[in-house]
Amino acid sequence: MHGPYDIPYTAMFLIESPNPLPIHKLSQSIMKVGCFMNNSYLDCLAVLGVGGAHPGGLKLTKELLAQEKMNESTKILDAGCGTGQTSAYIAKKYGCDVTALDQNKIMVEKANKRFLAEEISIKAIEGTMENLPFANDSFDFILSESVMLFTNITQSITELKRVLKPGGKLLAIEMVRKKKMNDAELVTLKSFYENTHFHSEEEWKQTLNQAKFKVIQVDKPEVQFDPENLDTAPEYSLSKSVDPVYFEMMKAHEEMLELYKNKLSFCVFKCTK
Ligand SMILES: C[S@@+](CC[C@H](N)C(=O)[O-])C[C@H]1O[C@@H](n2cnc3c(N)ncnc32)[C@H](O)[C@@H]1O
Numbered sequence: 001m002h003g004p005y006d007i008p009y010t011a012m013f014l015i016e017s018p019n020p021l022p023i024h025k026l027s028q029s030i031m032k033v034g035c036f037m038n039n040s041y042l043d044c045l046a047v048l049g050v051g052g053a054h055p056g057g058l059k060l061t062k063e064l065l066a067q068e069k070m071n072e073s074t075k076i077l078d079a080g081c082g083t084g085q086t087s088a089y090i091a092k093k094y095g096c097d098v099t100a101l102d103q104n105k106i107m108v109e110k111a112n113k114r115f116l117a118e119e120i121s122i123k124a125i126e127g128t129m130e131n132l133p134f135a136n137d138s139f140d141f142i143l144s145e146s147v148m149l150f151t152n153i154t155q156s157i158t159e160l161k162r163v164l165k166p167g168g169k170l171l172a173i174e175m176v177r178k179k180k181m182n183d184a185e186l187v188t189l190k191s192f193y194e195n196t197h198f199h200s201e202e203e204w205k206q207t208l209n210q211a212k213f214k215v216i217q218v219d220k221p222e223v224q225f226d227p228e229n230l231d232t233a234p235e236y237s238l239s240k241s242v243d244p245v246y247f248e249m250m251k252a253h254e255e256m257l258e259l260y261k262n263k264l265s266f267c268v269f270k271c272t273k
Contacts, residue, residue, distance in 0.1 A: 041193050042150060044249040046106035049237030051085035054146035054173050055266040056223040059231035061086050061145065064171060064268060070094045070141065077101065077139045079129055079160065080147025083237055084111030091120045100124040110237050129156035134163045144172045149197050157211040161273055170213060170271040176201045179263045192256060201267055213271040220267055
């Protein structure tokens, strides 16, 4: 339980900052960011079983995949697969040989439950992007949808490069920082999203280039929630018992995105090895 005397540390930081965010825009949820310190955003996604947990949701994924050539002989890694929504779609639509991996046990269980229910022969694996349990040159294609920002980026990109076949393709949807942020803004974001990295587009490109990926295209698609199209909305697969704090966190996440909409955006990075 979070009592009235919990210190909303980040809110204090904002107030004290010489260059604060407009405090009047911070709703109660955001003010409570400091109260979520014992709960991780990634655990929140896992417990609520959020699928399509990336900008653009499944709709964008479908559009991006439609631009690629893939078939039954294509070996794909869905790195940071979450609840396995994208993996299941690829297996059903293109018949590819899909490997799904995530570091979160609950996510892996939910992905496997989905695959079983949909009679898809994928077995999600628990593992980390920084130390992938695959041989060199294993995959023709790697998809990473809103995952690398939560990892040790240099290590995970090096690993993705190692397991991708020569000539293979990496498609990564990543959050980007559009504008410089002050300390208060960064502290607020980092205390909510923990060790998340808020790279600019240039920083992402540099890191990918340093790992000797060739960045062949960077797209900035427009995405919008469409109430008529379920693929634009996240889906939920709740755990049996959910601490109500996770609903509060999800609300705070949505408010955070709204508050930072002029500073944060996302890009689709298409790279070859
Ligand atoms: C925002 S969710 C995206 C999930 C999925 N790609 C989707 O679009 O629905 C981020 C996912 O990355 C996973 N993740 C975070 N850090 C990771 C790491 N170091 N290695 C593997 N998976 C990781 C989380 O467990 C979570 O499932």
